[in-house]
Amino acid sequence: MICFPNAKINLGLDIVSKRPDGYHNLETVFYPIGLKDALEIVPFDNSVACADLQSVPTEDYRFFQTGIEILGNADDNLVVKALKLLAAEKEIPHIDIHLLKKIPFGAGLGGGSADAAFMLRLLNETFSLGYSDAELENRAAKLGADCAFFIKNKPAFATGIGNELEEIELDLSHYFFVLVKPDIFVPTKDAYAMVSPQTPQTSLKEIVKKPVSEWKEWMKNDFESSVFKKYPEICRIKEELYELGAVYASMSGSGSSFYGFFEKPPLTPPQGEIWRGTI
Known part of the structure; x- marks a missing residue:
């Protein structure tokens, strides 16, 4: 069986407080977008040479990875x-795993988390393991803070470390969407180190109810100010998106990708564009 794990963007991101365990409590809105990887699992095939692609032979699986x-x-x-x-809890036959990577990593798009969550779903459906969505979300959270979001894969207000989810009604499909990933890597640890946590005056859950044209005045990503100071060339991407006519533009997560919502396609795509279309 094959599936297509999709990326997500953060609509706003507030770093609320530092936790005793060293992590941070945050508030953000996760929104799924159409940039996708491809993930397939098939019965173990002895005719496929282990030298092909990037396969890794083990007793239980072989892993083949292409793309990025x-x-x-x-x-x-x-x-x-x-x-x-899941194999620690249920009996799963030997399989070959094929992953075509298109979502860039280190971009604030959740590509690795999406792959993990979709793998849980794919195994559950393929081998009739019997897990409910809630049970899959619980297991996904063990793999990464935002993994649980991709189980239901619907717009959600996220708190905690990104693992506490509340589904919200939000449809941005009528906007044209541009995603830009510059050739710059922003280490997540460094991004957090440059932020001073504070409780937001207005919750993002309320801000997303406002017209998108007003988001620029209300919605912010706490990572932007510190990241812009260290990487001023990243700030230029946001400026360019607005110059091209975006009604709202922002960095996703801790970067370095940027997105913009447009009422009509921009005539000149920004440099570094990797995906565009209706969201």
Whole structure:
């Protein structure tokens, strides 16, 4: 079976407080977008040579990865971790895993988390494991803070470390959407280190109810001010999106990707564009 894990963007992001465990409490709105990876699982095929692609032979699975190169050990990939998490609870046949990576990592788009959550769903459906959505969300949260969002994959107001979700009504499908990923990597740890937590005066859950044309005055991403100081070239992307006519533009997560909502397609796409279309 095959599925297509999609990216998400953050509509606003408030860093509320530092937690005793070293993490931060935040408030944000997760919104799914159409940029996608491809993930397939098939019965173990002995005719496929282990030298092909980036396969890693084990007793339980082989992992094949193409598209954007993912460095490191396959055992550290969230897709494989998702498999191992369920395999510790249920009997799962030996499988070949094929991942085509199109969502850039280190971009604030949740691509790795999406792959992990979709893997949980794919295994559950393929092998009739019997998990409910709530049970899958619980297991997804063990893999990453925003993994649980991708189980239901619907707009949600997120609190805690991004793992406490409240579904909201929000439809941005009538806007034209542009996503830009510059060739700059912003380490998440560094982004958090430059932010001073504070409780927002108005909750994002209320701000997203306002017209999108008013979001520019109300909605912010706490990471932007500190990231812009260190990477002024990133700030220029946001300025360019507004110059092109965006009704709202923002960095997603801790960056470095930016998105803009337009009432009509911009005539000149910004440099670094990786995806555009209706959301």
